[in-house]
Structure formats: structure tokens, C-alpha cells
Amino acid sequence: MQALLASLLVVVAGGGLLWQATDGGQALTAESARRLAVQRAPQPVSPFALETMSGASAAIPDARGKVALVEFIYTTCPTLCQSAGADMFRLGNRVREAGLADRVTLMSVSFDPEFDTVERMQSYGERHDADGALWTIARPRPDVLPQILSDFGVIAIPDRMGGYTHNVAVHVVTADGRLAAIHDTGDFEGIIAAARKALR
Known part of the structure; x- marks a missing residue:
């Protein structure tokens, strides 16, 4: 049970980091991140x-x-x-x-x-x-x-x-x-x- 909870915590933390790093899942590459940044500002x-x-x-x-x-x-x-x-x-x-x-x-x-x-x-x-x-x-x-x-x-x-x-x-x-x-x-x-x- 502890292993399952630890695995779940890793998945949630990893998902959160991925969400943050990809601008809410919108930018999966540096090029798409740049395009979004320019569009916004x-x-x-x-x-x-x-x-x-x-x-x-x-x-x-x-x-x-x-x-x-x-x-x-x-x-x-x-x-x-x-x-x-x-x-x-x-x-x-x-x-x-x-x-x-x-x-x-x-x-x-x-x-x-x-x-x-x-x-x-x-x-x-x-x-x-x-x-x-x-x-x-x-x-x-x-x-x-x-x-x-x-x-x-x-x-x-x-x-x-x-x-x-x-x-x-x-x-x-x-x-x-x-x-x-x-x-x-x-x-x-x-x-x-x-x-x-x-x-x-």
C-alpha cells in the first residue's frame, strides 16, 4: 500500500511539473513556448x-x-x-x-x-x-x-x-x-x- 501511495505521489508531482513546464500542456517544445510567449506579449x-x-x-x-x-x-x-x-x-x-x-x-x-x-x-x-x-x-x-x-x-x-x-x-x-x-x-x-x- 505504501508503494502504491509513493508511486501515486510521484505521478502527481511529475504531472504537476510537466503541466508547469509546458505552460499548461500548451507548449511541448521550446519553439511552441516561444510562439505562445510572443502571442501573449x-x-x-x-x-x-x-x-x-x-x-x-x-x-x-x-x-x-x-x-x-x-x-x-x-x-x-x-x-x-x-x-x-x-x-x-x-x-x-x-x-x-x-x-x-x-x-x-x-x-x-x-x-x-x-x-x-x-x-x-x-x-x-x-x-x-x-x-x-x-x-x-x-x-x-x-x-x-x-x-x-x-x-x-x-x-x-x-x-x-x-x-x-x-x-x-x-x-x-x-x-x-x-x-x-x-x-x-x-x-x-x-x-x-x-x-x-x-x-x-
Whole structure:
């Protein structure tokens, strides 16, 4: 009987700890915990300048007062970035259908800015039909990249084959520079809803 009570106490204590550690069972990974935290309390991101695939300047937060839908890529990625690029194209179509194209911008930001030249960004953009107006490919200066990745919670680990293992998401950034939501690249409804909320 004592063994049963001890076992029951361990299960209850363990369940309580698991409940607390997973934010009430809502966040089973660090990524989902970060998404919940951002959703509850939008977090400021450091402003940074970008060079786009056309060689023009851009910035996050967007200097034109638009909400930015931001993903992080590298142009030679053979897997995740290719499907994320296809998702960004479809997201652009959804943004237009929702009547938000004049208030939202889409950016695919390279976390390999030394390799991803303007020409390589242009090539990636052409492969995925990025129009350069609603959706552009861009890169930051290498010296500010660590701060950007930290602010956005992006993990990019060299994989010893010339590529990276990395997480993939669309980050919703308000015009005043707050990270307001993080969604899977194919969660178009969730992204559009978060963009609308960020525009309020």
C-alpha cells in the first residue's frame, strides 16, 4: 500500500511539473513556448537595415509603416527553404485576396548574407516568383545577424555539408517594431489573422 501511495505521489508531482513546464500542456517544445510567449506579449526587435534582391534598401520594422511578414532562409537550401518559398508565394496571394497588399510586406531574410549576394537573392526570387514589391528577398549586414537571429528566435546551425539546419516560420512584425506572432509558413489563415490584428 505504501508503494502504491509513493508511486501515486510521484505521478502527481511529475504531472504537476510537466503541466508547469509546458505552460499548461500548451507548449511541448521550446519553439511552441516561444510562439505562445510572443502571442501573449509582443516583443520588441532591434531595427535593422537590409539590402534587397534588387540592391535597394529596406528595413525592419518597415519604414513605410507596414506590417512585415518575415521568414529566414538561405538561398541554396535544398529542402525547407524551397517549400517555405512556395508557401511565401501562396501567402502573397492570400494577402492580396484579403485586401492587405498596401499595408503588409513579405520578406525572406537570408541568414547567410556573405554567400547570398544580390545575384543569388535575385535567382532565388525568380525561382519562387517574388515580385520585389509585395515580397522581396533581402540580407542584413553580417555584423548585425547574431542580434537579429536572437531577437527572432531563429536557430541556424551549419551542417558540415555547406548548408544549415534551421527552424522555419513566418514572423509577424508590427510597424512599430514588435514581434507579435510566429506561425508555420503554411498557416495562411493564422498569419492573415495575426497581420490584421497587428494593423489595429
